Amino acid sequence: MIITNLIEEKKLSQDFYRSEFMKEIANGLNSMPKIISSKYFYDDIGSQLFVEITKLDEYYPTKAEEEILLSLKDILPDLVGRDEVDIIELGVGDGHKTKILIDSFIKSKIKINFYPIDISLEAMNLLEENLPKSNNLKVHGIVSEYLEGLRFARMNSCNRQIVLFLGGNIGNFDRHESLKILNSIRLTLNEDDFLLIGFDLKKNIDKMQNAYSDKRGITALFNLNLLERINSELHGNFIKENFRHQAFYNPTIGAMESYLISLIDQDVEINDLNQTFHFEEFEAIHMEYSFKFLEKDIIEICEQTGFTHISSFKDTRQYFIDSLWQV
Numbered sequence: 553m554i555i556t557n558l559i560e561e562k563k564l565s566q567d568f569y570r571s572e573f574m575k576e577i578a579n580g581l582n583s584m585p586k587i588i589s590s591k592y593f594y595d596d597i598g599s600q601l602f603v604e605i606t607k608l609d610e611y612y613p614t615k616a617e618e619e620i621l622l623s624l625k626d627i628l629p630d631l632v633g634r635d636e637v638d639i640i641e642l643g644v645g646d647g648h649k650t651k652i653l654i655d656s657f658i659k660s661k662i663k664i665n666f667y668p669i670d671i672s673l674e675a676m677n678l679l680e681e682n683l684p685k686s687n688n689l690k691v692h693g694i695v696s697e698y699l700e701g702l703r704f705a706r707m708n709s710c711n712r713q714i715v716l717f718l719g720g721n722i723g724n725f726d727r728h729e730s731l732k733i734l735n736s737i738r739l740t741l742n743e744d745d746f747l748l749i750g751f752d753l754k755k756n757i758d759k760m761q762n763a764y765s766d767k768r769g770i771t772a773l774f775n776l777n778l779l780e781r782i783n784s785e786l787h788g789n790f791i792k793e794n795f796r797h798q799a800f801y802n803p804t805i806g807a808m809e810s811y812l813i814s815l816i817d818q819d820v821e822i823n824d825l826n827q828t829f830h831f832e833e834f835e836a837i838h839m840e841y842s843f844k845f846l847e848k849d850i851i852e853i854c855e856q857t858g859f860t861h862i863s864s865f866k867d868t869r870q871y872f873i874d875s876l877w878q879v
Contacts, residue, residue: 553680557673558696558704570785574825577782581822581829581837588778590724590810590840591697595781596674601774603646603678608770610762613720613752616872618649620865624874625656628714631746631862631876636663638709641716642698644668646678649718658686665711669694669701698733702740713745720752720872723807723843727853730843734857738879747859747877754844755871757801764799764808764842772797775812775839787823794818798836810840850875 573592580587594602606614637657641650647668657664666689668679676693683691692708694701702715715737722730737747764771775797779790795812802809814831821828847864850873854861859877866873 553676553683553691553693555673555676555693555695556704558694558700574786577786577822578825578827582827585836585838586829586831587838591671592781593774593778593840594670594672594675595777596672598774598777598781599645599670599672599675599678601770601777604770605766605774606645608766608768610766612759612763612869612871613750614649616867616869617718617720617750617874618652619867620872620874621649621652624865624876625652628653628748629657629660629662632657632662632712632714634662634712636665636711638665638667638705638711638713639716640667640669640702640705640709640713641718642669642702643717643719643721644670644679645675645719647682650716651682651684653716654689655684658684658688661688663688664690665709666691667694667701667705667709669696669698669705671695671697699736699740702737706740713741715741715745715747717747717749718874720750720842722749723752723845724841726841726843730853731856734853734859738858741879743879745879746862747879749875749877751845751850751873751875752842753866753871753873754806754846757803759871760801760808760844761799764810765797769797771799771810775810778839779812782822786825789821791818795837805841806844808840808842808844809838810842811836811838813837845873847873 576589605611654664673695694704725733776792779792782788783790794815796815798813799808799810814833814835817833818831819828851861854877862876862878864873864875
């Protein structure tokens with residue numbers, strides 16, 4: 553497995569990403585209400601914790617999507633109709649779901665150039681353990697943000713592409729942001745390339761809320777780890793025991809929302825920002841949106857971003873959809 557770390561290789565990139573991190577934390581914690589972007593969840597520890605979350609009984613999206621991928625794994629190779637294909641995955645995680653599709657292409661004797669993209673180098677290490685060994689599989693990992701990694705993969709690709717955007721990750725962005733991202737993805741691809749994208753469907757509210765507030769508290773640790781990351785990278789003095797994770801479904805906007813709530817009146821210093829932030833008792837930091845969808849929403853988004861809708865695939869409980877689009 554070859555790994556290209558775009559974050560480290562670009563001149564001054566570490567300084568740039570650190571500067572962006574500092575700026576967003578400062579702006580977010582000075583906002584009313586306070587907010588931290590969920591894109592900063594995925595440092596190495598955060599990536600490991602998220603893998604644990606996907607294995608929890610309460611966390612249905614991973615199991616639902618695995619069922620879908622098992623049902624369509626033999627369909628994709630025929631649709632591609634090529635002897636060689638480039639598979640690009642945005643936000644690969646540990647790759648255990650992707651392995652289902654890769655195995656099906658190998659079984660069909662199709663050569664695969666796999667470009668997994670993730671912001672975390674640790675995710676690449678987890679991925680390597682899960683991928684099959686085959687002469688028909690070449691893996692080139694890219695450590696970067698989504699669109700930068702996609703452009704890099706495009707420059708190194710000369711085959712038909714299938715971009716995987718699984719796990720319902722598109723739901724972390726509001727409609728305006730998601731349309732912008734999907735338009736950017738389409739403009740990076742060639743005619744007849746594919747996008748397989750996952751959407752978490754609207755469903756029983758208790759089912760959704762339990763998925764974001766598991767009994768073992770792993771999701772809480774995942775959210776609280778971001779405070780530890782600020783402590784480590786920006787020399788803050790957050791005490792995570794002074795905060796509580798809380799998640800609920802907001803029916804007005806159709807999204808799960810996650811917060812960290814201050815349990816006491818407290819001041820937090822972040823030395824690298826040269827600032828002190830005051831938290832009143834019960835004051836919240838907004839951590840994440842996870843938007844949920846109806847089937848009609850998915851078709852609308854596909855049309856608005858210029859793709860052609862090929863087909864959508866649901867799990868048996870109709871919790872989740874993987875939708876196949878084409879340029």
